[in-house]
Amino acid sequence: MxxxxxxxxxxxxxxxxxxxxxxTCLSCLNNKNFFLKKNLNELLFFKxxxxxxxxxxxxxxxxxxxxxxxxxxNNSHISKPLFYKISGTWGNHEGSLLLWLLILTFFAxxxxxxxxxxxxxxxxxxxxxxxxxxxxxxxxxxxxSNPFNIIYPVPKEGLGLNPILQDPLLAIHPPVxxxxxxxxxxxxxxxxxxxxxxxxxxxxxxxxxxxxxISWTFLTLGILLGSIWAYYELGWGGFWFWDPVENIxxxxxxxxxxxxxxxxxxxKRSIFHSWTVILSIITFTLGxxxxxxxxxxxxxxxxxxxxxxxRGLYILFFLFFLIFLSVLIYFINEDKFEKNxxxxxxxxxxxxxxxxxxxVMYFLSVILIGTVYPIFLEVLSNEKISVxxxxxxxxxxxxxxxxxxxxxIAPNLKWIKNNNFLxxxxxxxxxxxxxxxxxxxxxxxxxxxxxxxxxxxxSFYLFITTIKxxxxxxxxxxxxxxxxxxxxxxxxxxxxxxxxxxxxxSNMRVGDEINFSDKTIKLQKLENSTEANFLKLIAxxxxxxxxxxxxxxxxxxxxxxxxKTVTSxxxxxxxxxxxxxxxxxxxxENEYLNVRYQEKPFMLWIWISAILISxxxxxxxxxxxxxxxx
Amino acid sequence: xxxxxxxxxxxxxLIFIFLIFYYGLKEKHLYTPEDIVIKRFxxxxxxxxxxxxxxxxxxxxIDSNYYLINIWAxxxxxxxxxxxxxxxxxxxxxxxxxGINYKDKKDxxxxxxxxxxxxxxxxxSDTNGTASIEIGAYGVxxxxxxxxxxxxxxxxxxxxDKKKFNEIIKLLKxxx
Numbered sequence: 001m002x003x004x005x006x007x008x009x010x011x012x013x014x015x016x017x018x019x020x021x022x023x024t025c026l027s028c029l030n031n032k033n034f035f036l037k038k039n040l041n042e043l044l045f046f047k048x049x050x051x052x053x054x055x056x057x058x059x060x061x062x063x064x065x066x067x068x069x070x071x072x073x074n075n076s077h078i079s080k081p082l083f084y085k086i087s088g089t090w091g092n093h094e095g096s097l098l099l100w101l102l103i104l105t106f107f108a109x110x111x112x113x114x115x116x117x118x119x120x121x122x123x124x125x126x127x128x129x130x131x132x133x134x135x136x137x138x139x140x141x142x143x144x145s146n147p148f149n150i151i152y153p154v155p156k157e158g159l160g161l162n163p164i165l166q167d168p169l170l171a172i173h174p175p176v177x178x179x180x181x182x183x184x185x186x187x188x189x190x191x192x193x194x195x196x197x198x199x200x201x202x203x204x205x206x207x208x209x210x211x212x213x214i215s216w217t218f219l220t221l222g223i224l225l226g227s228i229w230a231y232y233e234l235g236w237g238g239f240w241f242w243d244p245v246e247n248i249x250x251x252x253x254x255x256x257x258x259x260x261x262x263x264x265x266x267x268k269r270s271i272f273h274s275w276t277v278i279l280s281i282i283t284f285t286l287g288x289x290x291x292x293x294x295x296x297x298x299x300x301x302x303x304x305x306x307x308x309x310x311r312g313l314y315i316l317f318f319l320f321f322l323i324f325l326s327v328l329i330y331f332i333n334e335d336k337f338e339k340n341x342x343x344x345x346x347x348x349x350x351x352x353x354x355x356x357x358x359x360v361m362y363f364l365s366v367i368l369i370g371t372v373y374p375i376f377l378e379v380l381s382n383e384k385i386s387v388x389x390x391x392x393x394x395x396x397x398x399x400x401x402x403x404x405x406x407x408x409i410a411p412n413l414k415w416i417k418n419n420n421f422l423x424x425x426x427x428x429x430x431x432x433x434x435x436x437x438x439x440x441x442x443x444x445x446x447x448x449x450x451x452x453x454x455x456x457x458x459s460f461y462l463f464i465t466t467i468k469x470x471x472x473x474x475x476x477x478x479x480x481x482x483x484x485x486x487x488x489x490x491x492x493x494x495x496x497x498x499x500x501x502x503x504x505x506s507n508m509r510v511g512d513e514i515n516f517s518d519k520t521i522k523l524q525k526l527e528n529s530t531e532a533n534f535l536k537l538i539a540x541x542x543x544x545x546x547x548x549x550x551x552x553x554x555x556x557x558x559x560x561x562x563x564k565t566v567t568s569x570x571x572x573x574x575x576x577x578x579x580x581x582x583x584x585x586x587x588x589e590n591e592y593l594n595v596r597y598q599e600k601p602f603m604l605w606i607w608i609s610a611i612l613i614s615x616x617x618x619x620x621x622x623x624x625x626x627x628x629x630x
Numbered sequence: 631x632x633x634x635x636x637x638x639x640x641x642x643x644l645i646f647i648f649l650i651f652y653y654g655l656k657e658k659h660l661y662t663p664e665d666i667v668i669k670r671f672x673x674x675x676x677x678x679x680x681x682x683x684x685x686x687x688x689x690x691x692i693d694s695n696y697y698l699i700n701i702w703a704x705x706x707x708x709x710x711x712x713x714x715x716x717x718x719x720x721x722x723x724x725x726x727x728x729g730i731n732y733k734d735k736k737d738x739x740x741x742x743x744x745x746x747x748x749x750x751x752x753x754x755s756d757t758n759g760t761a762s763i764e765i766g767a768y769g770v771x772x773x774x775x776x777x778x779x780x781x782x783x784x785x786x787x788x789x790x791d792k793k794k795f796n797e798i799i800k801l802l803k804x805x806x
Contacts, residue, residue, distance in 0.1 A: 316651055327644065379650050587787050587788070
């Protein structure tokens with residue numbers, strides 16, 4: 001009980017300290033009197049401390065299952081395992097916002113510690129913008145989604161956590177993702193501050209680069225975790241569904257990817273000043289926009305949170321406040337950018353980076369339109385539609401081809417001018433090689449469409465050139481090479497996966513057998529068992545393949561009591577080159593089970609390549625101010 | 631001058647998006663994923679099993695009082711179980727049986743029909759399984775009983791057994 005008050009008052013303290021910091025910064029800026037600045041460090045620390053205290057009290061409330069707290073009541077249950085009691089803290093709307101706030105306050109503190117090389121007024125301004133964001137979230141937390149609402153009389157039992165969220169991967173997915181999102185706020189604040197002070201230059205880029213990379217790496221890892229979870233838990237046998245919530249996490253990732261490259265160019269060549277700032281603003285606002293779309297219930301998706309229009313309205317106002325604020329600041333300070341009249345030569349690194357940036361922006365707008373179009377249509381014409389994979393595939397795949405080709409060539413070009421003909425010759429040879437390779441693959445393993453063959457060629461091209469670059473340059477710039485290699489592997493595995501996937505659906509009961517291409521699938525027996533908080537139905541499938549491999553897959557159906565939910569746990573056998581995926585579903589009032597068996601080639605490589613991509617980011621973060629060679 | 635226009639248009643555009651989102655929030659979003667009961671069987675365009683010509687299902691469903699649409703495949707063992715009932719049902723003049731061959735190879739499907747007799751007046755092939763998704767089928771075997779107006783009057787998930795066969799016969803008698 002007492003913890004409810006501690007948590008609540010800590011939040012209030014946070015709010016007050018945040019206000020104090022804001023006004024301290026303001027007066028410091030006006031008076032050019034930096035005496036107070038010493039205290040700023042402590043104030044920022046205290047704010048973080050109170051946020052931590054508040055968060056810890058919520059965790060303890062969850063562990064003790066104190067149902068006097070409304071959030072605990074709605075999302076926990078006594079019989080839930082301890083691990084899920086803890087992870088349940090951020091498995092709901094209120095708790096996840098509190099986690100968000102905690103990370104936000106931590107990074108504000110951390111930024112201030114680590115930014116001593118920057119001019120004082122720029123740091124103060126950054127902290128001010130950061131406080132605006134923190135105040136907005138705190139106000140929202142206290143006003144519309146307080147995690148410490150008290151219920152009296154105290155109920156005996158809670159309502160339980162949604163069973164599909166009771167998963168170890170999902171326990172770390174939100175924190176990792178939030179680390180990514182929240183660090184974009186630092187980039188956002190710092191670029192606005194730099195803009196006002198006219199400080200956007202190569203030195204600024206050098207300092208902000210680490211933040212951009214931290215944010216990009218965490219976001220990549222966060223998306224990967226979510227995707228793996230969806231693959232084995234949602235039972236659809238895919239890893240990406242173009243679901244609105246997934247798209248929302250992909251959009252900031254895309255603009256961050258563009259930003260990662262832009263910041264490097266700004267650092268090396270002192271060009272693209274305004275574009276870098278615009279990208280920072282876009283990235284952060286897309287993150288908040290995602291929060292709005294997911295939390296307000298305006299979109300219909302598999303994982304929308306609490307649908308509460310009041311909350312939606314608040315985030316909407318906050319979102320547009322931030323957008324208009326940054327647009328206004330941008331318009332006013334537009335002239336402060338360093339003038340540059342550098343000519344862009346076509347065969348240079350910077351030109352190909354700007355080209356790739358445009359492609360990324362194109363992908364981003366396709367996804368944005370696909371995601372919000374249903375909302376527009378519903379408001380304007382009252383029609384309800386949902387946009388599915390065909391839309392995205394049609395609009396994205398053709399443009400992926402030139403994108404991949406530019407991505408292969410660009411690292412081989414030089415800054416400013418390029419006239420290395422020997423290199424060009426090699427690139428052409430590799431292109432011919434990869435094109436013939438893709439034709440072989442698509443001819444031998446089925447008649448695939450022309451555009452897929454070309455796409456395959458383009459990704460083979462990137463694959464081979466990155467290997468070549470690695471051989472040639474060695475460890476000179478391996479963070480970039482690893483990330484690019486990971487990306488080519490990702491595109492290749494996704495392509496292979498979609499070309500060679502096989503699937504069969506059938507209704508079966510015990511003893512039934514089906515033959516599917518060259519294998520037999522037999523449902524041997526069913527077994528019931530009772531677990532801590534659910535009933536389990538296990539099906540034993542024996543699968544025999546023509547080459548005499550035999551194995552048993554055991555998919556499960558789990559029937560949870562609190563709240564009453566039925567989930568399917570897929571049985572997956574992962575091999576280096578192929579995943580076998582089997583999922584069962586209950587058919588209403590019937591003795592038959594609906595069985596879905598899939599063979600998914602190269603699944604493992606999709607995960608590995610995403611890990612490689614983020615590994616490149618991690619290496620870049622850990623590298624000590626070494627000379628950056630793009 | 632040009633500068634002003636672009637600022638103005640960006641701001642207007644943002645305000646427009648804001649308004650859309652604002653009104654979007656006011657709309658009700660409580661769509662429950664209800665079980666969609668298709669009243670009238672949708673018209674499907676599928677390739678004919680024998681001739682590969684594209685055929686419209688509406689052109690086949692013309693001259694009978696009742697139709698049974700049966701989704702089957704040669705690789706599916708429960709389909710073998712239900713097959714004798716389909717053959718028996720074929721003798722009933724009130725009903726016409728139309729087969730949708732699901733994700734199957736033509737040779738093995740033909741062998742299957744040779745071995746167990748062909749109860750179907752027409753067979754369409756659904757090689758990639760999309761048509762079956764369109765009509766909301768869970769898998770094979772599955773059957774739909776339609777009346778003259780092509781409305782679904784019964785849906786059978788899993789094979790037709792003795793009990794279900796009798797239910798169909800009863801249905802045909804009652805409706806007449």
